[in-house]
Amino acid sequence: MALTPNSPNADNSMQALKQYGSYIVTAILLALAAYFGWTYWQNNHARVDTVAADQYADIQRLNEEVSIASQNPDLEAQAQEALAQSRTQLDENIDALVSTHGDSVYAWQALMIKARQQVDSDDFTAAAETLKQALAIDLGDAGLEAITRLRYAKTLLATGDADAALSEANNDMPSSFEASQQELLGDIYLVQDNKDSAIKSYNNAWELLRSRQETRAVLALKMESLGITPEPIAEQASLVQESATPEQPLVVDSSESVAVETVQ
DSSP states (O other): OOOOOSSSTTHHHHHHHHHHHHHHHHHHHHHHHHHHHHHHHHEEEEEEEEHHHHHHHHHHHHHHHHHHHHHTTTOHHHHHHHHHHHHHHHHHHHHHHHHHSSTSSSHHHHHHHHHHHHTTOHHHHHHHHHHHHHHHHOOOOOOHHHHHHHHHHHHHHHHHHHHHHHHHHSSSSGGGHHHHHHHHHHHHHHTTOOOHHHHHHHHHHHHHHHHHOOHHHHHHHHHHHHOOOOOOOOOOOSOOOSSSSSSOOOOGGGOOOOOOOOOO
């Protein structure tokens, strides 16, 4: 039954509405603000990610062009000038991406590209600064942090700062990176003329590789140069049996790849 001004509970209902009405309206407004705020964040975040992804795609394309051109030792003067301009443009594109999306994985990838270009040009000091900048990006991924830190330590070692390299290489890392970490520690100890520690680290790296049936020829050469004969590591048995029928081509979904380079 509808309430009228003469109904017995009308006064109580109107009084309750006056007392709690403002709270109800406030709660509704807060709920709407939260909803529209969340919707705006989702749409804006997706838009920002798309912009960063497009910028990184351009950087990746230009990097491939620079890398291919750099492998040609017989470039004419005009081609060399074009290559220099492309390198400058690549650096500018990377700096632009980092300045606008500096906390994204795209910025991290771009900085790793920049550092690789600098290392290829033997500019280890600049590469160390670039990798330090990449290391400051908090991506919440221990693997990406380990990759960055190991490369940073290697670059510091290349600049001649073995102590700083040792400090970086001694940080905790995921178990999948321990072999690379121990090998790098061996390199650092060797530069520091600490042969015993170098041998120990190289042996640690080799045993870690043995546990997963993985071999590294370069590490074996390092050990042999110190008078160590590493015990051969049996190749990992194939988990897929050869088929009598012709193999079908594999279709790889490129969307699964994040273009993370190996530490080595």
